[in-house]
Amino acid sequence: MIKKYVFLxxxxxxxxxxxxxxxxxxxxxxxxxxxxxxxxxxxxxGYYFFYEVDRLKKGQRExxxxxxxxxxNEVAKKSYIDDKRTYxxxxxFNNQALIFALANKKEKFLKVITFDRKANQKExxxxxxxxxxxxxxxxxxxxxxxxxxFPVDNKGFxxxxxxxNKKIGYSLKYVATDGNSSWEYNSPLEDKLIYxxxxxxxxxxxxxxxxxxxxxxxxxxxxxxxIVIDIDNGKMLFESKFERNDNPRLVTNAFLTDEKKLVxxxxxxxxxxxxxxDKSAGLFAETFNLDGTVLRDSKISWENEIDPKMPSSIDxxxxxxxxxxxxxxxxxxxxxxxxxxxxxRKTASAAGIASLVLGGGNSQxxxxxxxxxxxxxxxxxxxxxxxxxxVFEKGKSRAPSVFDFGSPQFNAHILKTIGAFDFEFTQRDxxxxxxxxxxxxxxxxxxxxxxxxxxxVIYNDGNLSQDKMYLNKSNGTVDMRVLPGKLGSVMLVEYxxxxxxxxxxxxxxxxxx
Amino acid sequence: xxxxxxxxxxxxxxxxxxxxxxxNQYHPNDFDLFEDxxxxxxxxxxxxxxxxxxxxxxxxxxxxxxGFVESVEDSAFYFNATIDFSLDNVINEIAKNNAxxxxxxxxxxxxxxTIPNAACYGNxxxxxxxxxxxxxxxxxxxxxxVAHEIAHYQLEHNKKKLTNYVNTLHSxxxxxxxxxxxxxxxxxxxxxxxxxxxxxxxxxxxxxxxEKEADSLGFLLLSKTKYNQSAALSALERLEIEDDVLFDxxxxxxxxxxxxxxxxxxxxxxxxxxxxxxxxxxxxxFSLRKDTLKTxxxxxxxxxxxxxxxxxxxxxxxxxxxRTLADVREITLHHTIDFTIDFKFLDLSIYLLSKYRSExxxxxxxxxxxxxxxxxxxxxxxxNHELGKYVPQKNDMSDELMLNQIRLFIHNxxxxxxxxxxxxxCQQYNRDNGENTxxxxx
Numbered sequence: 001m002i003k004k005y006v007f008l009x010x011x012x013x014x015x016x017x018x019x020x021x022x023x024x025x026x027x028x029x030x031x032x033x034x035x036x037x038x039x040x041x042x043x044x045x046g047y048y049f050f051y052e053v054d055r056l057k058k059g060q061r062e063x064x065x066x067x068x069x070x071x072x073n074e075v076a077k078k079s080y081i082d083d084k085r086t087y088x089x090x091x092x093f094n095n096q097a098l099i100f101a102l103a104n105k106k107e108k109f110l111k112v113i114t115f116d117r118k119a120n121q122k123e124x125x126x127x128x129x130x131x132x133x134x135x136x137x138x139x140x141x142x143x144x145x146x147x148x149x150f151p152v153d154n155k156g157f158x159x160x161x162x163x164x165n166k167k168i169g170y171s172l173k174y175v176a177t178d179g180n181s182s183w184e185y186n187s188p189l190e191d192k193l194i195y196x197x198x199x200x201x202x203x204x205x206x207x208x209x210x211x212x213x214x215x216x217x218x219x220x221x222x223x224x225x226x227i228v229i230d231i232d233n234g235k236m237l238f239e240s241k242f243e244r245n246d247n248p249r250l251v252t253n254a255f256l257t258d259e260k261k262l263v264x265x266x267x268x269x270x271x272x273x274x275x276x277x278d279k280s281a282g283l284f285a286e287t288f289n290l291d292g293t294v295l296r297d298s299k300i301s302w303e304n305e306i307d308p309k310m311p312s313s314i315d316x317x318x319x320x321x322x323x324x325x326x327x328x329x330x331x332x333x334x335x336x337x338x339x340x341x342x343x344x345r346k347t348a349s350a351a352g353i354a355s356l357v358l359g360g361g362n363s364q365x366x367x368x369x370x371x372x373x374x375x376x377x378x379x380x381x382x383x384x385x386x387x388x389x390x391v392f393e394k395g396k397s398r399a400p401s402v403f404d405f406g407s408p409q410f411n412a413h414i415l416k417t418i419g420a421f422d423f424e425f426t427q428r429d430x431x432x433x434x435x436x437x438x439x440x441x442x443x444x445x446x447x448x449x450x451x452x453x454x455x456x457v458i459y460n461d462g463n464l465s466q467d468k469m470y471l472n473k474s475n476g477t478v479d480m481r482v483l484p485g486k487l488g489s490v491m492l493v494e495y496x497x498x499x500x501x502x503x504x505x506x507x508x509x510x511x512x513x
Numbered sequence: 514x515x516x517x518x519x520x521x522x523x524x525x526x527x528x529x530x531x532x533x534x535x536x537n538q539y540h541p542n543d544f545d546l547f548e549d550x551x552x553x554x555x556x557x558x559x560x561x562x563x564x565x566x567x568x569x570x571x572x573x574x575x576x577x578x579x580g581f582v583e584s585v586e587d588s589a590f591y592f593n594a595t596i597d598f599s600l601d602n603v604i605n606e607i608a609k610n611n612a613x614x615x616x617x618x619x620x621x622x623x624x625x626x627t628i629p630n631a632a633c634y635g636n637x638x639x640x641x642x643x644x645x646x647x648x649x650x651x652x653x654x655x656x657x658x659v660a661h662e663i664a665h666y667q668l669e670h671n672k673k674k675l676t677n678y679v680n681t682l683h684s685x686x687x688x689x690x691x692x693x694x695x696x697x698x699x700x701x702x703x704x705x706x707x708x709x710x711x712x713x714x715x716x717x718x719x720x721x722x723x724e725k726e727a728d729s730l731g732f733l734l735l736s737k738t739k740y741n742q743s744a745a746l747s748a749l750e751r752l753e754i755e756d757d758v759l760f761d762x763x764x765x766x767x768x769x770x771x772x773x774x775x776x777x778x779x780x781x782x783x784x785x786x787x788x789x790x791x792x793x794x795x796x797x798x799f800s801l802r803k804d805t806l807k808t809x810x811x812x813x814x815x816x817x818x819x820x821x822x823x824x825x826x827x828x829x830x831x832x833x834x835x836r837t838l839a840d841v842r843e844i845t846l847h848h849t850i851d852f853t854i855d856f857k858f859l860d861l862s863i864y865l866l867s868k869y870r871s872e873x874x875x876x877x878x879x880x881x882x883x884x885x886x887x888x889x890x891x892x893x894x895x896x897n898h899e900l901g902k903y904v905p906q907k908n909d910m911s912d913e914l915m916l917n918q919i920r921l922f923i924h925n926x927x928x929x930x931x932x933x934x935x936x937x938x939c940q941q942y943n944r945d946n947g948e949n950t951x952x953x954x955x
């Protein structure tokens with residue numbers, strides 16, 4: 001998230017008398033929140049800032065929605081009036097409209113507002129929600145991998161929200177912006193399971209979504225199915241189930257090939273395994289026709305195929321995989337697959353042990369932690385045969401275990417949802433056949449001050465390289481944040497604590513370093 | 514759109530924040546002496562501020578002055594003996610023939626800027642932007658610009674405007690209006706914005722009036738000198754610049770960056786994505802009237818005013834030709850390129866180099882030599898992930914079409930391509946000039 005800052009919207013504060021100070025204080029627009037508009041490849045369409053401008057009658061407020069394009073040019077500052085507790089949740093762009101989702105816990109609604117290409121506001125979509133539904137929606141949002149808005153380029157967009165059915169369900173609402181019909185796809189009303197859905201791909205023909213179902217929030221058992229929906233009418237074309245007792249799988253990614261084949265990627269497990277707490281058996285890539293026919297199901301096991309190819313540890317003594325958390329699997333234009341992950345292991349926490357000793361045996365601090373180490377990229381050919389594993393060194397980071405008693409995998413899954421891993425995002429550049437996977441690197445060198453850097457693993461021209469960008473500057477007076485930028489770039493937000501100024505700039509990542 | 518930024522009264526003080534270490538032309542030779550001089554001018558100005566709200570006006574002025582001093586320290590100005598000599602000649606000629614002016618009270622500086630502009634600070638300090646010298650042709654035209662700025666000083670426009678601003682802000686009616694707005698529970702921000710807009714509009718209207726007065730007095734000052742009166746008209750005509758022609762030179766990127774070993778790639782000028790809106794200008798529901806107003810009268814209006822009031826006529830080019838500014842223009846032209854490279858305004862560097870080369874104002878060897886430096890600087894900035902700080906991205910809503918093209922080009926290049934271009938330019942330079950300069954890849 002962009003650091004919250006007070007933006008002096010109109011008048012310079014440089015030369016102020018007392019009267020001017022009063023005026024400046026009144027005309028300061030405070031940023032309520034801000035965010036990045038990402039497309040389906042994590043490419044940036046723009047950025048938004050949501051300001052509160054003025055207090056109006058009957059609990060209303062005038063807000064300002066400021067839109068900055070992906071080249072950091074201010075393109076629109078629109079006035080928006082709503083209840084004082086309204087906040088902006090998400091924003092997307094589908095080449096036809098700019099879409100914003102706003103929520104209000106007190107007034108209990110989710111609202112979608114759109115602006116056309118001339119920046120004119122179109123008709124709002126109001127979705128009344130219960131407190132429970134909003135609470136669940138907020139929980140889903142916090143995971144960081146939930147798509148509340150999902151753009152369908154040149155056609156429409158999907159709104160994904162929670163429904164308080166018999167237990168908890170979902171509604172996937174498709175809103176056409178090209179004049180065609182809109183529709184809804186809902187989870188079963190009477191079912192006693194908790195259902196969630198996350199669209200992961202949508203194009204001019206289909207929507208691919210990953211549906212999860214479990215008995216309760218605490219349940220470690222979760223069943224997944226990939227569903228494919230006709231974009232024109234919302235009818236399900238086919239589903240592929242991955243249940244605990246029959247082919248349990250954790251889907252990381254899915255995409256449609258140019259030949260209109262659906263490829264689903266992720267980790268597979270032994271039948272009966274709990275995918276959140278048991279070790280996976282390996283990685284899989286399953287290819288479907290859009291009528292549901294399985295064209296190929298390629299599996300590759302850790303033990304037999306991956307471990308022998310693992311590079312030696314830094315000390316060169318042994319080949320050791322440890323645990324790997326996969327963040328993304330991408331396919332390049334030649335049909336190869338690259339799985340991007342991070343190594344981690346469960347270690348004793350010095351802070352936890354010290355706290356236990358000092359507390360006389362009573363301590364809330366976990367005794368164990370996950371130590372996150374190098375980035376690892378696995379290359380598979382187009383038949384999903386492992387070809388190579390490349391490890392990119394980065395500094396260790398540690399995250400306290402959520403549960404001392406849970407398996408490392410279970411802790412890793414929980415920690416992933418709170419952003420404890422160093423992985424930031426992967427961007428896919430289809431035109432230039434590149435991808436960029438970005439990590440935070442905590443560099444610790446003997447005799448030097450610890451450094452904080454951004455490390456990006458780049459695929460280009462069939463090769464992997466890395467680029468590193470140090471984020472410590474000006475002896476701590478400048479606080480730096482990194483946000484996704486347009487393909488091949490990152491946006492750096494430099495907050496100067498002394499001058500109280502914010503500088504945004506885009507920096508291109510360097511290929512082949 | 515007409516450019517409205519000529520001869521501004523209150524300069525926008527912006528700070529470069531860059532320290533130049535090598536061959537320092539960005540600071541006066543004796544900085545302490547210079548600072549003492551500034552301080553004397555400043556103190557003398559402050560002592561003349563009296564009456565209602567004097568304390569507040571002084572406070573405001575001190576802050577403005579502090580900003581100015583900081584900009585001097587931050588290398589915002591260019592110090593060159595030849596230019597100073599030329600300016601002194603003009604100032605002395607005006608002072609010699611106008612008894613009310615004392616040349617010793619006036620200090621003209623040259624500011625590193627590619628916008629043709631000038632400013633009067635009110636305390637005897639003035640600046641002329643470097644780019645101004647590239648637009649005017651003769652010492653006579655320079656004299657009119659200097660006379661116009663001196664007129665602002667003589668008429669105490671800064672002091673009056675600052676006083677008026679502070680007095681308006683602290684007037685009974687403003688305080689009452691502010692009190693009424695704040696008393697309301699709702700719409701306070703919009704209310705204050707509207708009030709400040711009214712003050713801003715009034716402020717701009719006064720500025721326009723001040724410009725007309727400065728033109729009048731400036732012309733009278735000029736008319737008593739050896740300089741040709743028609744220079745007032747030609748100076749204004751030269752500065753009648755359309756916004757969209759300010760950067761209208763085609764940099765010919767496809768021709769200039771097409772090498773045998775690295776042919777120009779179309780993707781270097783390719784746009785990545787469609788823009789969010791189909792708009793020519795930013796949509797702003799919070800824009801104010803004052804932001805759309807011009808601070809200066811139209812040049813045509815000013816020309817008509819001078820012609821009508823003083824019966825001044827154009828031409829008499831013979832006299833203009835006798836007092837060319839060739840030597841000064843040569844210096845300012847080269848320094849304009851140098852400062853854009855020093856301050857890493859690298860898009861501007863490429864634009865100016867290409868423009869000046871096309872106009873035959875610089876030699877091919879000089880062009881190549883500086884272009885190598887530009888690409889080496891781009892390479893190091895990219896390597897350190899800070900190029901985006903210096904070279905903005907293209908802006909679809911900007912009139913600066915050719916600068917946009919250069920920005921797109923710079924940012925689309927991969928680091929390896931930047932390095933190769935720098936090296937190829939360097940090798941070409943060595944070949945053409947029989948030199949053995951060290952190239953980036955060597």
